[in-house]
Amino acid sequence: NAGVTQTPKFQVLKTGQSMTLQCAQDMNHNSMYWYRQDPGMGLRLIYYSASEGTTDKGEVPNGYNVSRLNKREFSLRLESAAPSQTSVYFCASSHETVNYGYTFGSGTRLTVV
Amino acid sequence: DAKTTQPPSMDCAEGRAANLPCNHSTISGNEYVYWYRQIHSQGPQYIIHGLKNNETNEMASLIITEDRKSSTLILPHATLRDTAVYYCIVRVIMNRDDKIIFGKGTRLHILP
Numbered sequence: 001n002a003g004v005t006q007t008p009k010f011q012v013l014k015t016g017q018s019m020t021l022q023c024a025q026d027m028n029h030n031s032m033y034w035y036r037q038d039p040g041m042g043l044r045l046i047y048y049s050a051s052e053g054t055t056d057k058g059e060v061p062n063g064y065n066v067s068r069l070n071k072r073e074f075s076l077r078l079e080s081a082a083p084s085q086t087s088v089y090f091c092a093s094s095h096e097t098v099n100y101g102y103t104f105g106s107g108t109r110l111t112v113v
Numbered sequence: 114d115a116k117t118t119q120p121p122s123m124d125c126a127e128g129r130a131a132n133l134p135c136n137h138s139t140i141s142g143n144e145y146v147y148w149y150r151q152i153h154s155q156g157p158q159y160i161i162h163g164l165k166n167n168e169t170n171e172m173a174s175l176i177i178t179e180d181r182k183s184s185t186l187i188l189p190h191a192t193l194r195d196t197a198v199y200y201c202i203v204r205v206i207m208n209r210d211d212k213i214i215f216g217k218g219t220r221l222h223i224l225p
Contacts, residue, residue, distance in 0.1 A: 004156075031211050042200070043157065043215040050210060058212065090156050094211060101147055101159030102213065109154075 002026055006091050006105035013081045013112045021076040021108050023091030031094045032074035033058075033102070034066060036087040043090060049074055081112045116140065117201045122220040131188040133219050135201030138182045146177060147204050147213070148186045150197040157200065157215075160186065196223045 007022045025032065030051050035043040035058075045058030049068040063085060065077045074093075078085060088109050092102040118136040125131040137146060147162040161168055161175045163184070168175045174187040188195055200218040205211065 033212065035215075042198075042217045045212060045214060048212050056210070056212075059214065088154060092156070101149060101162060102157070104156030104158070106156050107154065 004091055004093055004103050004105035006089075006108050008108060009106070010109045011111070013078075013110065015082060015112060017081050017112075018077065018079050019081065020078075021089055021091075021110075022073070023075065023105060024073045025091075025093040025103070026072065027093060027095070027103065028071070029093035029095045029103070030071070032068065033092040033094075034064075034074070034076045035090045035092065036060065036085075037090065037107075038087050046076065046089075078110075081110075083112045086110060086112045116144075116203050116214070117216050119199070119201050119216060119219045121217065122222065124222045124224055125188075125191045126224050127193060128190055131191040131195065131221060131223070133186040133188075133199050133201075133221065134183065135186070136183045137201070137203050140181050140203050141205070144203040144205050146175065146181075146184050147202045148173070148175065149200045149202065150195075151200070151218070152194075152197040160199075162204075191221075191223045193223050193225065195221065197221060 004025045033048040034046040037043045044060045047066040049055045052071045067075045088107045091105045094102045148160040149157040151157045163175045177184045198218040202213050
């Protein structure tokens with residue numbers, strides 16, 4: 001039982017390059033989330049998906065797109081990376097009908113130069 | 114914006130109880146109080162949650178005031194491994210638009 005798996009773990013991009021961060025969960029959770037965390041700061045919600053086929057903006061959606069490919073997978077895409085997007089990105093999942101918290105992945109550390 | 118207020122940092126001696134306070138004065142009747150912690154740069158880890166009754170699990174205890182406007186997370190015998198940032202969050206479960214907004218949390222230092 002892997003929980004929430006994020007790939008890649010580390011990435012360096014040049015300004016203007018694009019990339020997709022992958023996230024998959026094996027807990028049959030309905031909801032999935034993408035957060036970013038800048039150095040010394042708390043987590044900020046980028047996008048979330050309450051169920052397969054639906055996505056909604058969070059606190060800081062600009063510069064990002066998401067795809068809820070199926071119930072297991074939720075990807076985050078940077079179309080034209082900027083240095084301001086240097087951050088650690090965390091994916092999480094939850095089942096809103098279950099009395100447990102969110103399960104987080106181990107993060108993707110992205111540097112844009 | 115986060116609906117909770119926490120002190121930015123706290124110290125606690127190893128082996129003592131760590132008591133982390135949280136204010137959530139605007140909490141609604143259907144909102145639960147959740148606590149998470151983040152050790153170094155790992156993903157946040159769920160600790161405990163409650164609605165209005167005190168709760169205890171293998172990791173911690175959660176004390177919620179009768180008016181539900183504040184709560185305290187208690188780590189009964191703190192160890193060095195409990196050094197982390199602790200986040201107090203309010204969340205509506207059984208809600209299709211389920212999302213949680215993190216505040217800045219409390220950085221807990223366990224002192225040897």
